[in-house]
Amino acid sequence: MAKISVSTLAKKKQAGEKITSLTAYDASFAKLFADNGVDAVLVGDSLGMVLQGSDDTLAVSIEDIAYHTRCVRAGSRDLFVIADMPFMTYNTVAASCENAAKLMRAGANMVKVEGGEWLHDSIRALTQQGVPVCGHLGLTPQSVHVFGGFKIQGRDQAQAQKMIADAQALEQAGAQLLVLECIPSALAKAITDAVSIPTIGIGAGNQTDGQILVMHDLVGISAGYIPKFSKNFLAETGNMPAAVQKFCEDVKSGAFPGPDHEFN
C-alpha cells in the first residue's frame, strides 16, 4: 500500500472516492487495517471506554494517546494516523501546541480536537507550527456532561445552522479534515457541501466523504451493545480480514451506512 497523506485524502474528496477509516489502538490491528484497505486510523480517546472500561472519555490522558499512537505506528509506516487530543489538553493555545507535539512525536500524522469556532486560535497555531488538524463536530463525547448524555446533535434548525458555521470556521482556521458524529444525515450532507475539506461521518449518513467506526463496534464486541449507526461486519464475514474488507467495500459503494444506521 502506498503511503497515505493529507493530500491523498483531499484528492479522494475531489474524485468522489470515499475515505475508509477505523479506530486502532495497537500494532496488530493497525497492520491488519493497513493490509485490508483502510485509508486512515484514529487513535481515539474512545480507548477510555473500549480499552479502559470507563463510561466516558474524560479520564484519558495525553500519555495514554501517545502510548497507543506509538503502538499503532509500529504496526504500519504507511497508514495515515490521526491521534485524539484528550479532554482539557487543548484548552489554551500553549497547551494545544505542547500536547500536540507529544502525539506528533509518537508518530501521528494529524491530531483531532472536538469543538467549533472557539478553537480558531489553537488550530491556527497548530497548523502554523506544522501540525495538521482534524475537527470534530456533532456528538462530541468530551462534552457528554454538557449534553446530558450521548444524544444526537443538530436536530433543531438553530443548532444545525451553528454547526455549519462552525465547520466553515474550522476550515478557515486551517483544519484539513472533519469528523461528524451522530447528526441527521441531511445536516451532514449540508456540512459536507459547505466545506472543501473532507468530512468523515459516524452516525451521520452515507453522504459524507468517508466513514469511521470504532473497531470494537465493527466486530461486535463493544461493552454492552452495538450502536444503531454501527454494524457487526464480523458476523456476516466470519473472519477479521474479510470483515475489514467488507467494511471498506460497503463504505466505498455507499451501501454502508444504510437507512437503518442513520438519523433523520
Ligand code: KIV
Ligand atoms: O474516539 C473516537 O473513537 C472518535 C471517533 C468515534 C470519531 O472520536
Ligand code: NA
Ligand atoms: Na474521540
